[in-house]
Amino acid sequence: xxxxxxxxxxxxxxxxxxxxxxxxxxxxxxxxxxxxxxxxxxxxxxxxxxxxxxxxxxxxxxxxxxxxxxxxxxxxxxxxxxxxxxxxxxxxxxxxxxxxxxxxxxxxxxxxx
Numbered sequence: 664x665x666x667x668x669x670x671x672x673x674x675x676x677x678x679x680x681x682x683x684x685x686x687x688x689x690x691x692x693x694x695x696x697x698x699x700x701x702x703x704x705x706x707x708x709x710x711x712x713x714x715x716x717x718x719x720x721x722x723x724x725x726x727x728x729x730x731x732x733x734x735x736x737x738x739x740x741x742x743x744x745x746x747x748x749x750x751x752x753x754x755x756x757x758x759x760x761x762x763x764x765x766x767x768x769x770x771x772x773x774x775x776x
Contacts, residue, residue, distance in 0.1 A: 692716065721755075734774055 699707040708716075724737050756766060 717751075717755075 696708065699705055720737075728734055756762065
């Protein structure tokens with residue numbers, strides 16, 4: 664019952680807001696973030712901006728997985744280190760008052776084929 668990749672891609676990056684292209688916006692943010700990190704200046708992004716980006720990304724990822732009944736990697740290849748994953752994940756769990764036991768239960772859930 665999952666949506667095919669081609670069907671999903673055909674609908675991707677369409678917005679009811681004329682002149683807005685999510686792929687272009689994401690690409691611009693990605694480039695700016697990479698530059699800020701390369702120059703050791705993450706302060707170019709405010710805490711609120713990072714919160715907005717992470718919250719939107721998590722909500723969009725979850726909505727796509729649930730609605731399309733399929734999984735895909737939430738990160739680009741090897742763009743994130745294990746340390747970055749653990750630091751982010753531990754703070755996300757704390758922010759929503761979850762613990763590793765809760766995580767283990769979700770980790771065990773079945774995935775669609």
